[in-house]
Amino acid sequence: MEQFNHLIQSITDKGLKPNINLDRPTYIQPEDRIQFRSTRILIILGMLNNKYGLSKNVIACIDFLLRNEAFQAKFIVEYFNGQKNVLKKLSQFKSKSQVETDFNIVQYKSVPWDIRFNDMFLYLYVRDLITYKADENEKNARIQITETGKTFYEKIKDVFPSEINFLELFGSRLVEDRTINIITEVIPNSYWKQNVETDNK
Numbered sequence: 001m002e003q004f005n006h007l008i009q010s011i012t013d014k015g016l017k018p019n020i021n022l023d024r025p026t027y028i029q030p031e032d033r034i035q036f037r038s039t040r041i042l043i044i045l046g047m048l049n050n051k052y053g054l055s056k057n058v059i060a061c062i063d064f065l066l067r068n069e070a071f072q073a074k075f076i077v078e079y080f081n082g083q084k085n086v087l088k089k090l091s092q093f094k095s096k097s098q099v100e101t102d103f104n105i106v107q108y109k110s111v112p113w114d115i116r117f118n119d120m121f122l123y124l125y126v127r128d129l130i131t132y133k134a135d136e137n138e139k140n141a142r143i144q145i146t147e148t149g150k151t152f153y154e155k156i157k158d159v160f161p162s163e164i165n166f167l168e169l170f171g172s173r174l175v176e177d178r179t180i181n182i183i184t185e186v187i188p189n190s191y192w193k194q195n196v197e198t199d200n201k
Contacts, residue, residue, distance in 0.1 A: 037120050038123045039160075043167070044167065045153075048173070050173050053144035054176070055141070055142060057111045061112065066166065074187060076093055079175075129152060130146060
């Protein structure tokens with residue numbers, strides 16, 4: 001107690017005011033942590049790994065689906081539309097019970113890009129978990145998981161069971177144009193009706 005009083009007296013002598021906040025501490029959501037978000041990107045690359053890698057845009061689209069589970073069933077139906085295995089895919093999909101659509105999320109009409117994505121890619125790149133490949137003009141960058149990334153992915157994939165359950169429906173090759181079209185056109189047109197005219201007569 002004497003040491004505590006000495007600390008208070010020292011602060012007071014310097015003209016400083018101790019401020020003790022008795023409010024509840026703010027809980028930081030996993031989605032706010034770059035480590036969590038980056039690891040989920042690695043899960044995407046580990047599950048959908050192919051020799052060509054994935055574009056940043058399709059990674060953003062899949063990340064959006066993993067963050068917003070309410071749209072996953074709709075995506076499955078649209079992605080496998082016209083294929084005989086659509087019902088089988090839906091039966092394999094196990095969503096959490098009572099998933100609700102969050103209509104307060106940002107309503108977009110393009111790729112749902114998060115400004116932190118480049119930070120996440122850098123976080124993974126400097127740790128030798130991903131690598132970039134681009135064409136001769138340094139355009140159309142593709143992101144691939146490295147051997148180090150694959151080793152890390154194998155160790156942590158069990159931490160993301162719902163993400164794994166969803167991603168394994170698509171095998172190791174995702175049709176990117178179809179994926180981006182569903183995320184940027186079909187889902188916004190299906191869920192976000194703005195300026196809808198209603199007949200009050």
